[in-house]
Amino acid sequence: MPLRQRNSLLLAGGHVPAYSQSALVEAPMAAVSDAINRIIDAHDTFPAVVVDHHWDLVAGNRAVGILPEGVAPFLLEPPVNVLRLEVTPDAQLGALLEELRTYPSGGEWHEDELSSLLVPLRIRAGDTELAMFSTTTVFGTPRDVTLAEIAIESFYPSDPATAEFSRSVGWIYRDFLPNLSFHGTSADSI
Numbered sequence: 001m002p003l004r005q006r007n008s009l010l011l012a013g014g015h016v017p018a019y020s021q022s023a024l025v026e027a028p029m030a031a032v033s034d035a036i037n038r039i040i041d042a043h044d045t046f047p048a049v050v051v052d053h054h055w056d057l058v059a060g061n062r063a064v065g066i067l068p069e070g071v072a073p074f075l076l077e078p079p080v081n082v083l084r085l086e087v088t089p090d091a092q093l094g095a096l097l098e099e100l101r102t103y104p105s106g107g108e109w110h111e112d113e114l115s116s117l118l119v120p121l122r123i124r125a126g127d128t129e130l131a132m133f134s135t136t137t138v139f140g141t142p143r144d145v146t147l148a149e150i151a152i153e154s155f156y157p158s159d160p161a162t163a164e165f166s167r168s169v170g171w172i173y174r175d176f177l178p179n180l181s182f183h184g185t186s187a188d189s190i
Contacts, residue, residue, distance in 0.1 A: 003142070004053070004148075006019065019145050020143070020144050024150075032139075044061045044062055045166060047132075048064070049061075049064055049067075050151070051153065052146075052149055054079075067082075069124065118133040132162060133156055133158045135153070
């Protein structure tokens with residue numbers, strides 16, 4: 001059972017919550033915030049994002065600027081939600097799922113995806129189609145609600161053309177939400 005729900009059960013039973021919840025900008029989280037910044041900055045050749053339990057963007061490196069290429073500007077207003085599908089009893093995520101069901105679907109599969117080990121994320125950067133896969137990093141055995149609910153998603157090229165794009169053009173198109181950092185309002189809210 002997630003730490004947030006454990007705390008809710010304890011409160012419902014008249015007990016004190018067992019797990020703290022600290023914002024990433026608070027002093028107890030300094031080492032964690034530093035580690036997160038180091039991880040995403042070191043990955044800056046490729047996109048990396050930090051998301052909370054609603055998949056809202058908490059932080060991202062400069063290379064994340066490639067991901068929202070061509071996205072409607074209102075979708076980039078905080079809080080930016082980077083994943084619009086999640087199976088959970090959470091009402092807010094359920095509402096996001098219902099919203100997603102109203103979106104038109106491309107429905108196209110590339111032949112190489114049917115036999116690949118991973119399903120790539122495909123995006124357009126100008127006239128170039130990029131294909132990436134991602135890895136997710138979470139904190140082991142967290143004892144804080146915030147740490148239990150954040151993840152770092154790092155993206156890598158999944159085909160030679162995307163790898164070449166990253167070498168020749170580079171991922172860093174522009175600053176993505178330049179006010180978003182561990183000292184910004186989004187990080188304060190988790």
